[in-house]
Amino acid sequence: MSSRAHTDVAVERRVRRLAQRRGLSLLFAKKRNFKIDAHGGFMLRNDETMAIVFGNKGYEYSADIDEIEAFLMEDAGD
Numbered sequence: 219m220s221s222r223a224h225t226d227v228a229v230e231r232r233v234r235r236l237a238q239r240r241g242l243s244l245l246f247a248k249k250r251n252f253k254i255d256a257h258g259g260f261m262l263r264n265d266e267t268m269a270i271v272f273g274n275k276g277y278e279y280s281a282d283i284d285e286i287e288a289f290l291m292e293d294a295g296d
Contacts, residue, residue: 229283236290241265244286247279260286 261273
């Protein structure tokens, strides 16, 4: 696999596609704070109910992209 397949942008796009297939939106923090900068920056929202389904434990946007990807893969049973 090429090195471009593992860039931050490529990973984010892949995770966004995984989320969309499950009826979810990948949200990212536009306003940063020390917690988000230290760990996290992403959440998943159910498109139908608009409820946050992952990434808001303790504070909003608490999940990093790898945690989001793992959650989606686990949810799919992959």
